[in-house]
Amino acid sequence: MQINPLPRQRRKEARPAEIIEAALLLFHQKGYSATKLDDIAHFAGVTKGTVYLYFSSKEALFKAAILETIQPNLDRIEETAMNSQASATQRLKTAMSSWASSMNECKGSITKLMIAEAGNFPELSDFYIETVVKRSRQLLIHLIQAGIDSGEFRPIDAHMLAITLFSPILLTSIWRHTYANLDPITYDLNQLSDFHLDIVFNGIALSKQS
Amino acid sequence: MQINPLPRQRRKEARPAEIIEAALLLFHQKGYSATKLDDIAHFAGVTKGTVYLYFSSKEALFKAAILETIQPNLDRIEETAMNSQASATQRLKTAMSSWASSMNECKGSITKLMIAEAGNFPELSDFYIETVVKRSRQLLIHLIQAGIDSGEFRPIDAHMLAITLFSPILLTSIWRHTYANLDPITYDLNQLSDFHLDIVFNGIALSKQS
Amino acid sequence: MQINPLPRQRRKEARPAEIIEAALLLFHQKGYSATKLDDIAHFAGVTKGTVYLYFSSKEALFKAAILETIQPNLDRIEETAMNSQASATQRLKTAMSSWASSMNECKGSITKLMIAEAGNFPELSDFYIETVVKRSRQLLIHLIQAGIDSGEFRPIDAHMLAITLFSPILLTSIWRHTYANLDPITYDLNQLSDFHLDIVFNGIALSKQS
Amino acid sequence: MQINPLPRQRRKEARPAEIIEAALLLFHQKGYSATKLDDIAHFAGVTKGTVYLYFSSKEALFKAAILETIQPNLDRIEETAMNSQASATQRLKTAMSSWASSMNECKGSITKLMIAEAGNFPELSDFYIETVVKRSRQLLIHLIQAGIDSGEFRPIDAHMLAITLFSPILLTSIWRHTYANLDPITYDLNQLSDFHLDIVFNGIALSKQS
DNA sequence: TATGAATGAGTCTTCATTCAT
DNA sequence: CATGAATGAAGACTCATTCAT
Structure with a gap:
């Protein structure tokens, strides 16, 4: 093997x-x-x-590996959806889709590594949380808020919604990197994301409320 | 001295x-x-x-710790919502709520441990996947399908929905056990679950479609 | 097993x-x-x-076990053949026979233990060598010398002969306690002793020389 | 410091x-x-x-040490006396002498180690018994039988005689490696072997019988 | 640069010994 | 007397790190 x-x-x-x-x-x-x-x-x-x-050491290699993988994604994240004239709904879709795609790549699941080793690499965790996690989440929150402001979505907790939006993709990505053989998940991350967004958009659309 | x-x-x-x-x-x-x-x-x-x-060994201790923690939850899982006369929506709510509560407990996040060590304990992972993960997921799928059959939900992919439903709770639970100090998530798991369920139920309700 | x-x-x-x-x-x-x-x-x-x-300790138990086993044999050794009016040949036969018999017993092969652990229990070894080995050998030498003096045996190195006389019995006893199953030796120690004595007596008889 | x-x-x-x-x-x-x-x-x-x-382990080292020491002797054993035209008596003398010499070397007394550890290394013991002990003994038996067949020796139990022949050398070798200081045996193994052979040959010579 | 033999601090594991009951 | 839970020093083995080549 x-x-x-x-x-x-x-x-x-x-x-x-x-x-x-x-x-x-x-x-x-x-x-x-x-x-x-x-x-x-x-x-x-x-x-x-x-x-x-x-x-210089195993630890240095670990950090370099994490950073090296994170770095190229960092900047790309925000450009994706920030400067666009489309509707919030559309921009959210685009953002999620682009992010789901990057998660599909082999290197997508640094997340798993960071979760497993967070306790042993606090500074690295801190860096990761600040530069990757919070920034990504903030982007989602921003887009959701824009949708609320524009009347596309009914007023809801944007932070909470952000969590629910990326959780399925993130967890499935971790899952796939962990239990690929024991519990194979056949869904494509993009497919899963689209499926979830459809339901959620339907569930939070303002028009539906009337 | x-x-x-x-x-x-x-x-x-x-x-x-x-x-x-x-x-x-x-x-x-x-x-x-x-x-x-x-x-x-x-x-x-x-x-x-x-x-x-x-x-008898460190490995045996690890396995015992995992099993000891899993065991008591195993049986409780299904009883919760299986035998009930309420609507699928209601039973799904109850199941998610009970599950979110169990995740809130300190021992809730065996998940994280299993994810981190799956590669090193294949048989244990297999046991975990079969007896905990698949069983829990099957329950959700069953309830969702019941809702579809009863006309409460529009026909959707029950498996995919199950994934989206438990992902926020599971990932947040992992997150909290991992980055408690660096990225504290203030939401209660029950609160998060209710929030998500509301949106999703609203999004998949059959009446909304008309 | x-x-x-x-x-x-x-x-x-x-x-x-x-x-x-x-x-x-x-x-x-x-x-x-x-x-x-x-x-x-x-x-x-x-x-x-x-x-x-x-x-009081494992070491004490070891020593006690060795001494306890040796002790009862110590005094018996010499009496056996010392005070007898028979010929040297006869007394030698009796001594060897009695000694071979004691070797047949379960406790006979302290020898093996002493050989294996001599390096770790020097004082015990010393005691064993002085009180058991040398005394036994001295007895043999004494009887052989008596035989030479009486004209029963031709003049030979009594010490060397003593060694050759007890070696087969002692080694076979060790062997049996060690490789009982892998290399079973079917001969009885008495039988072996008699066989050897016959040849040796024949080989060293003075009359044969003529 | x-x-x-x-x-x-x-x-x-x-x-x-x-x-x-x-x-x-x-x-x-x-x-x-x-x-x-x-x-x-x-x-x-x-x-x-x-x-x-x-x-790879202490055990592997032990086995390697034993085998490494045994190996070179294995083949040499038989050649020594097998193909010779001399009398059985002469070939026996040569074989015993060559074997006594090899026992004199530092590495001669693997025997002691094997005896002490036989219980803990059964497979190794088996290999040792089969390839070293039995082969060597078989050689002696063969030569003795040849002597009987040729009329040099009177008909005796060859197996038993083989045991009595190598016992003094083997036991003395073990003894020397064990009690070198407590009970020094001054005899050279060759000297001892010659001494013993002389007596035994004298004792089993056919001519003496008449 | 690249190698890989050598190192030794660090870990798991065992087991003789102690001691509260 | 007898027990057996608890101890902790000691030993087998690992592996990140170094360094002569």
């Missing part, structure tokens, strides 16, 4: 990225503590010593 | 429970691997050797 | 002897270090605490 | 042999259980971790 590490062409520039990729995969599968540097190195096609050429 | 050894207390009956409690707390905070048996023992007020009187 | 300890009638006086018996058996089978006090206690039908009522 | 760590030496090829040598010595002196891996490592001039680079 050992996945064969790909024979890698020796491109020196790619090394750190390859190591991070291997690390993420294994941290995901077994958790931080249970993952051995030996395994990471072997999976990345290098030796343990090489890992230390690029990362 | 000889520290006096503590007077030995003999409380055979209480020991295992105390040790499990300590273990759960620490496994939760730090993960399985990062938790030292010394810490568990110290936290439980005994010494390492005593832990081994009751649990 | 666990031999059932006999259910013992609780005769308090017999306890130490029962414990020693159990200890000897297990020390024999597994060696001193590998034998757990728990096992000894269980085999003797008591609890660990009880062992400490009679023996 | 910081002790300077020793400069690391890299001698991959020599390591296993050095470790085995150290292990054999200590297992011999103290027995398997009583020997600490730390001691073995220290004695071999490495640290504990290094031992585990070459041997």
